[in-house]
Amino acid sequence: MTRTFRSVSAIALAVAFLGGAAEAQTIKIGVNEPLTGAFAASGTYVVNGAKIAADEINAKGGILGKKIELVIEDNKSNPTEAAAVAEKLITSDKVPVLMGAWGSSLTLAVMPKLMEYETPMVVETSSSGKITTTGNPYIFRISPPSAIEAVAFKGIVDKLELKKVDFLVINNDWGRGTAEDFSKMMKEKGIAVGAVETMDQGAQDMSAQLSKLKGTDSETIIVTTAVDQLTLIFKQAAALGLKKRIITTGGSQNPDQIIAQAGAAANGTMHLTTFLPWFPDKTPNPEATNYFIAEWKKRGFDFAGCTESFRGYDGIRTVAAAIEKAGKAEPAAIKAALWDIKIKGLNGDIVFRKSGPEGKESGQSQPNVYLIEITDGKIGMKTL
Amino acid sequence: MSEFLQHLINMLVLGGTYALLGIGLTLIFGIMNVVNFTHGVLYTFGAYIMFIVVHQLGVDFFVALPLAVLAGWLLGAAIELTLLRPLRGSDIDTTMLVMIGAWIAMQSGALWIWGGVAKSVATPFPEAPLVLGPVSVSWLRLFVLAAAGMLIVVTYLLINRTKLGCAMRATFQDQDTASLMGVNVDLIYTSTFAIGSSLAAAAGALLGPVYVIFPQMGDLAAVKAFAIVILGGLGNITGAVIGGFILALAEELGAGYVSSGYRDAMGFLIIIAVLIFKPTGLFARSERVG
Numbered sequence: 001m002t003r004t005f006r007s008v009s010a011i012a013l014a015v016a017f018l019g020g021a022a023e024a025q026t027i028k029i030g031v032n033e034p035l036t037g038a039f040a041a042s043g044t045y046v047v048n049g050a051k052i053a054a055d056e057i058n059a060k061g062g063i064l065g066k067k068i069e070l071v072i073e074d075n076k077s078n079p080t081e082a083a084a085v086a087e088k089l090i091t092s093d094k095v096p097v098l099m100g101a102w103g104s105s106l107t108l109a110v111m112p113k114l115m116e117y118e119t120p121m122v123v124e125t126s127s128s129g130k131i132t133t134t135g136n137p138y139i140f141r142i143s144p145p146s147a148i149e150a151v152a153f154k155g156i157v158d159k160l161e162l163k164k165v166d167f168l169v170i171n172n173d174w175g176r177g178t179a180e181d182f183s184k185m186m187k188e189k190g191i192a193v194g195a196v197e198t199m200d201q202g203a204q205d206m207s208a209q210l211s212k213l214k215g216t217d218s219e220t221i222i223v224t225t226a227v228d229q230l231t232l233i234f235k236q237a238a239a240l241g242l243k244k245r246i247i248t249t250g251g252s253q254n255p256d257q258i259i260a261q262a263g264a265a266a267n268g269t270m271h272l273t274t275f276l277p278w279f280p281d282k283t284p285n286p287e288a289t290n291y292f293i294a295e296w297k298k299r300g301f302d303f304a305g306c307t308e309s310f311r312g313y314d315g316i317r318t319v320a321a322a323i324e325k326a327g328k329a330e331p332a333a334i335k336a337a338l339w340d341i342k343i344k345g346l347n348g349d350i351v352f353r354k355s356g357p358e359g360k361e362s363g364q365s366q367p368n369v370y371l372i373e374i375t376d377g378k379i380g381m382k383t384l
Numbered sequence: 385m386s387e388f389l390q391h392l393i394n395m396l397v398l399g400g401t402y403a404l405l406g407i408g409l410t411l412i413f414g415i416m417n418v419v420n421f422t423h424g425v426l427y428t429f430g431a432y433i434m435f436i437v438v439h440q441l442g443v444d445f446f447v448a449l450p451l452a453v454l455a456g457w458l459l460g461a462a463i464e465l466t467l468l469r470p471l472r473g474s475d476i477d478t479t480m481l482v483m484i485g486a487w488i489a490m491q492s493g494a495l496w497i498w499g500g501v502a503k504s505v506a507t508p509f510p511e512a513p514l515v516l517g518p519v520s521v522s523w524l525r526l527f528v529l530a531a532a533g534m535l536i537v538v539t540y541l542l543i544n545r546t547k548l549g550c551a552m553r554a555t556f557q558d559q560d561t562a563s564l565m566g567v568n569v570d571l572i573y574t575s576t577f578a579i580g581s582s583l584a585a586a587a588g589a590l591l592g593p594v595y596v597i598f599p600q601m602g603d604l605a606a607v608k609a610f611a612i613v614i615l616g617g618l619g620n621i622t623g624a625v626i627g628g629f630i631l632a633l634a635e636e637l638g639a640g641y642v643s644s645g646y647r648d649a650m651g652f653l654i655i656i657a658v659l660i661f662k663p664t665g666l667f668a669r670s671e672r673v674g
Contacts, residue, residue, distance in 0.1 A: 035500050036598075036600065037500070040499075040598065041502060044500065074500075171645050199644060200647065200648060202604060204595035204596065205398065207394045207636075208391065208635065208636045208639035208640050208647065209639055211387055211394060212387060212640050212644070215386065215387035215390075228502050228596055231504075232595060232596065238511060238512075238513065239513045239522035239525070240390065240520055241520035261504055264511060
């Protein structure tokens, strides 16, 4: 009996070693996303987009002769967890590079860990200005900071004849940062800024805030938050009889989901977005966009998720390009290589420019921003 | 003025559901003296039962509601029979730890079965709200308020006017005497926990369709339920109802006129004040607490 037990253990051990050896043949990329909690929908979409990129790269033979392997961890929409997950990925899984962490507060919580372990991270979604201006040289961001969104929006405020706007934003670095950057731009254009209301990231009832905004003398409300809270806001605004124009920012709106869940309440709303899956021919890279959308549909995912998932796809392709350029899967080499890559993203070229204090600059790419409008349950483009 | 009226309407609707959450917990936490950490999970459970019954089984919304309440009753009875009955008589810390374990296990179970992405339940109510002059309110929320009111009245009558309610009150005042009077104490324990649980599931089933459904939705609900019970006094059903409306009023007016960023803090400021100045709760009757 003991004998059998021993030989079984020996086999198990051997298998484990073989498994370990096989694992060393892959290049690991850490993915730190919210798969549960307030941003579960968005984080899951990003991860599914990342998997499409990984499968595409591996189908073409991988990079440096090895397959890439995504080590995906859930940061639970919680900054403390996001930092812990980053530490786990770096120290225990030994990933040389990360992608993450969706939300601005989540990314900001991870940033000290990147400094501590000298490991670079490609930031795929976060839009708080602070991320690329505080002097963290391990940050490479492919999503637009809210200031870039504000500048893009500046061109159209005259056409929209904005006079006075209120804000309703998620109460974290993302929402407050957006309210700040947009207010600054509005004031430059001579547009009055009224109330700035906030909501907790887990809040489900925004009736109190909306009742207040219903009573102000502004004609437009700028709303910044992710899709789950947005659909609740549209429904609750309709229930309160709030008839003001609503413009959302942040690129995490999934407009199709809003149409499906908020129905008629979505009509007349406008959304600043960073991808145009509805009009592949108008994107900077139609061929890749068509491939991505076809692959997304083939896997049976909800089309509404495309506006979010493309970030994961672009993020992993950015990381892979850097590893290839570096010639080895080591943090310092990948960090250096990120400065030299130029890839065609689904939303424009991904090229990192220096941002932040001299000597410890972060990388910031300049993606496109689009304004879309929902009319009669259909999505149309507004020219900026 | 119209903004104030709108806040009041919002408060009524929100308060009704808070009251429902509160009375379920006050039965278990206040009367049975079990620190029930599974209350939030039962709330979540009720909401997911709605989702399954309406969307996966294709059953009518109004039929699904009582089914969700029944499912909450059964799950509550199961928790009492398997976890609490063997622990009866042990100290409050042991029971509390077991209930925390049950909470984490059940929440993880929900995550495992349904995933972390929020789901929503379609309702038969029209999208256009009911407009009354300067204020408007959605039909769904009015229905939720009416249903919550009905459940509160039924629970009140059950505890105060029926033989079962009398046996429940007797059991938790003095178990031995109640037993000598012919009360089946085991049955009373199980039914009290099951009734409290079914009320949590009812709250989840009513509010799930108003908001969205996800595995952690019960956490905030449970925190609020505890706050309401403490506000109203342990074991006091009327107190829990009034506590629910006070919490809703504080949140609405706090968010409307002070700062929306501290909306959830407003209610808790009131609770801190209550604990400092009247630690037994606003409406506690001393014989129930001791």
